[in-house]
Amino acid sequence: MKKILIFMIIAIMLIFAGCSKSNPLVESSKPASSEAEKGEKSVVIALGSDPVHFNPNVGDGGSGYITANIMNSLVKIDDGYNILPDLAETWDISEDGKKYTFHLFKGVKWHDGEPFKSKDVKWTIDTIIKEKGFIVNQLGSIDNIETPDDDTVVINLKEPNAAILSILSGALIMPSHLYEGTDWVTNPVNKNPVGTGAFKLKEHNRGVSVVLEANKDYFRGAPKIDKLIFSVIPDENTVVQSFLNGEVDVIDYSSAITPAAVPGLEKRDDVKIVKTLSNSRQYMIANTAKKPWDDVRVREALALAIDRDELVAKAHKGYGWRAEGFYTPAVEWAYNDKDLMPERDIEKAKQLLDEAGLTPDSNGVRMKDLEILIFQFPVFADIAKVVQANLKEIGIESKISSLEYSAWDEKVRSGDYEITILGGNHGIDPEGLFVRVGTEGSMNLMNYSNPEIDNLLAEGLRVTDQNERAVIYKKIQTIMSEEFPVIPLTEWMYIFVMKDYISGHPIDDGIGKVGGAEYSILDRAK
Known part of the structure; x- marks a missing residue:
């Protein structure tokens, strides 16, 4: 057996800097929110929409990073997409990669005082599979789950799946x-969640706020703050004004704030802004089932024509990065930084089109009335305008068609398009490449198929050593750089705005992500 022991990262999160009376993180006569009582240390976070429910495994109830403060997973992912303990203290992997034995932390309790047990893990994962929960499509390799005792969970796989730990980080364990x-969909606990996490729900004021209070019995030590207050503010102008008025301490990507609001905030001395990859x-694809897009020379010409610096400047207002490679650089260990997108070269693009x-x-003019199809999302409209101008330089005249998402999805999946622009989360493990470039991938909207890539994707799941897996996934990116099944455009920037007295923010301090949320304000200090 290969023993894996990852030591806990202990970090002080959301401690206060200084002792200003106006600092809502310290005891003050001027709390950060009307929800905060005098003498309590509270943090107020702007939330773009009101959560629908708090069952993280049914589907998107809009409560993702609230429930990440309330609940725990077996394992969690840090900011570098590394696997760390959460409810599981250690785990073993069998030599054949088909058996994962998790050893749970002892003494963990649910917020209602009941002891946390291995059966909770089994019930959660089994129910996700049975009821087709949020990550069910990623759990297909699980054969069965055993609970030999209250502190041990054994997950048996049908075949090796090296991504299973990353996948399990997205399953928050339920009581x-x-x-x-x-019925786990209608159970009233979905409105009053009970977890094992550092915070527990105090109240949900519909359309106004979600208030969490510290779990003093948290198995990793009580939080340093008393309350997390998620203030529901859908309007960007109101978010910014509330922040400036001292009613909000933290604004992050989940709030209704766009890059246009950032320059003014950056000029303030009392504001700290963290921009992270x-x-x-965002990327562009062509329908390879149609001519001339089945010709790799034409797809490469598109790649050579696109001005990615202009995309960052005009579509992202400078708050983004040009895409260089064929997988997200956020997952560093799997990123191929050698086989990258070509530099812009209009003359070479024209030459390739001539050859084709x-x-x-x-x-x-080489082509008229090409339709650039997008769905209604602000950044895509701006990207499409730049792409349209870029393609005109190589003799391709085009028009932009913007559809509501469901209409776009239906049109693209039916194959009734030529090129389209889209984006999305590329996963926390490179097995996510299957979704986009695997022959049977659900987001392989290009009708692209390469048997070598399919074989490499399968091999990448069988191998458990990360270094060996890195070689496999980098080879896939090499092939992609030669065949251009996708044309990478830009990398999305997460923007976190906070008052200067906030410290210990996970992204700011490199502590990382918790559960399935992009970040979670938790105190890991003992």
Whole structure:
């Protein structure tokens, strides 16, 4: 057996800097919110929309990083997409990679005082599979789950799946004693969640706020603050004004704030802004089932024509990065930084189009009325305008068609398009490449198929050594750089705005992500 022991990262989070009377993190006569009582240390976080429910495994109830403060997973992911303990203190992997034995922390209790047990893990994962929960499609390799005792969980796989730990980080464990024998969709606990986490729900004021209070019995030590207050503010102008008025301490990407609001905030001395790379990126694809997009020379010409610096400047207002590689650089260990996108070269693009038979007419036009299809999302409209202008430089005249998402999805999946622009989260493990470039991938909207990539994707799941896996996934990116099944455009930037007295923010201090949320304000100090 290969023994894996990862030591706990202990970090002080959300401690206060200084002792100003106006600092809502310290005892003050001017609390950060009307929800905060005098003498309490509270942090107020702007929330873009009101949560629908607090069952993280049913689907997106809009409560993702609230429940990440209330609940725990077996394992969690840090800011570098490394696996760390959460409810599981250590784990073993069998030599054949098909058996994972998790040894749980002892003495963990649910917020209602009931002891946390291995059966809670089994019930949660089994129910996600049975009821087709949020990550069910990623759990297909699980054969069965055993609980030899209250502190041990054994997950048996049908075949090796080296991504299973990353996948399990997205399954927040729920209390079986409150859900067994009920409909997990309608169970009232979804409105009043019970977890094992550092904070527990105090109240949810519909359309106003979600208030969490410290779990003094948290198994890793009580938080240093008393309350987390998520203030529901859908309007960007109101978010910014509330922040400036001292009613909000933290604004992050989940709030209704766009890059346009950032420059003014950056000029303030009392504001700290953290900009960090996400694993979401924007890219362009062509329908390879249609001519001329089945010709790699045409796809490469598109890649050579795009001005990615202009995309960052105009579409992201400078708050983003140009995409260089064919997988997200956020997952550093799997990123191929050698086989990258070519630098912009209009003349070479024209040469490739000539070779592909797309020669210009007397007006220099090679193609007319190309439809650039997008769905309605602000950054895509701006990206499409830049792409349209770039393609005109190589003799391709185009029009932009913007559809509501469901109409776009139906049109693209039916194959009724030529090129389209889209984006999305590229996962916390490179097995996510299957979704986009695997022959059967659900987001392989290009009708692209490469048997070598399919074989490499399968091999990447069988191998458990990360270094060996890195070689496999980097080879896939090499092939992608030669065949251009996707044309990377830009990398999405997460923007976190906070008052200067906030410290210990996970992204700011490099502590990382917790559960399935992008970040969670938790105190790990003992």
